[in-house]
Amino acid sequence: MIxxxxxxxxxxxxxxxxxALRDIxxxxxxGEFICLLGPSGCGKSSLxxxxxxxxxPTKGEIRINNLDMKRPNADIGMIFQKxxxxxxxxxxxNIAFGLRQKNLEREAVIGIVRSYLKKVDLIDFESAYPxxxxxxxxxxxxxxxxxxxxxxxxxxxxxxxSLDSQTKYQMRSLLLDxxxxxxxxxxxxxxxxxxxIELSDRIIVISSRPGTIKYELSVELxxxxxxxxxxxxxxxxxxxxxxSLL
Ligand SMILES: Nc1ncnc2c1ncn2[C@@H]1O[C@H](COP(=O)(O)OP(=O)(O)OP(=O)(O)O)[C@@H](O)[C@H]1O
Numbered sequence: 001m002i003x004x005x006x007x008x009x010x011x012x013x014x015x016x017x018x019x020a021l022r023d024i025x026x027x028x029x030x031g032e033f034i035c036l037l038g039p040s041g042c043g044k045s046s047l048x049x050x051x052x053x054x055x056x057p058t059k060g061e062i063r064i065n066n067l068d069m070k071r072p073n074a075d076i077g078m079i080f081q082k083x084x085x086x087x088x089x090x091x092x093x094n095i096a097f098g099l100r101q102k103n104l105e106r107e108a109v110i111g112i113v114r115s116y117l118k119k120v121d122l123i124d125f126e127s128a129y130p131x132x133x134x135x136x137x138x139x140x141x142x143x144x145x146x147x148x149x150x151x152x153x154x155x156x157x158x159x160x161x162s163l164d165s166q167t168k169y170q171m172r173s174l175l176l177d178x179x180x181x182x183x184x185x186x187x188x189x190x191x192x193x194x195x196x197i198e199l200s201d202r203i204i205v206i207s208s209r210p211g212t213i214k215y216e217l218s219v220e221l222x223x224x225x226x227x228x229x230x231x232x233x234x235x236x237x238x239x240x241x242x243x244s245l246l
Contacts, residue, residue, distance in 0.1 A: 007060035043211030098149030
């Protein structure tokens with residue numbers, strides 16, 4: 001479980017203080033899919049980086065399974081908008097990267113890599129290099145690499161932000177398929193209302209700077225959230241509520 005208590009973050013730059021986040025209190029349960037939703041500059045990425053231990057808060061604390069988060073931890077995976085693959089490694093080597101640090105048998109690593117190559121439909125590209133792949137394919141590799149590594153918590157910072165809408169849609173359903181089986185805790189940053197509704201168990205709406213929690217919404221819509229569900233009376237009222245909050 002992730003517990004964030006009285007958390008504030010102020011950046012200092014050239015003698016000027018920028019208050020990015022103010023007094024955030026939030027608990028995230030194991031296996032929950034959470035979206036942080038808010039306008040540009042409201043502090044979503046900062047909050048994600050704080051949870052990942054890449055930044056330290058100015059005030060307050062973050063505890064993960066009751067441990068104080070002050071630095072990055074192998075049990076936390078992060079996926080960014082830029083695909084951040086190693087260009088000198090093949091697709092299979094990229095997916096195997098974290099697994100190789102784990103002292104697993106070679107055969108076990110190959111088995112896990114193959115199973116994720118199948119899940120993200122890239123089995124024919126295992127020997128390709130990232131620059132030979134489209135953006136959507138590269139992000140599928142990044143997702144496979146993160147899940148293969150089996151972190152307890154996955155932090156995703158607008159991972160589909162640079163993809164076209166058709167690919168985005170496919171990536172969301174792929175992500176949900178994998179999440180359905182593995183039930184990792186996911187914290188997903190987006191400014192896209194549709195994306196948040198389709199994915200989340202709970203949506204945390206963050207106000208513009210300094211970011212505070214403006215609203216927490218449990219999304220009770222049945223899964224999978226297909227067109228019919230999103231356009232049902234309940235689906236549309238969730239959308240309207242979020243539109244009015246943003
Ligand atoms: N390293 C930094 N130094 C100074 N200010 C920063 C730094 N990083 C972020 N900020 C400021 O903190 C605020 C929150 O930034 P953050 O990137 O967390 O917002 P965001 O909601 O993720 O934005 P976006 O959706 O545009 O990516 C912004 O006003 C930004 O200018």
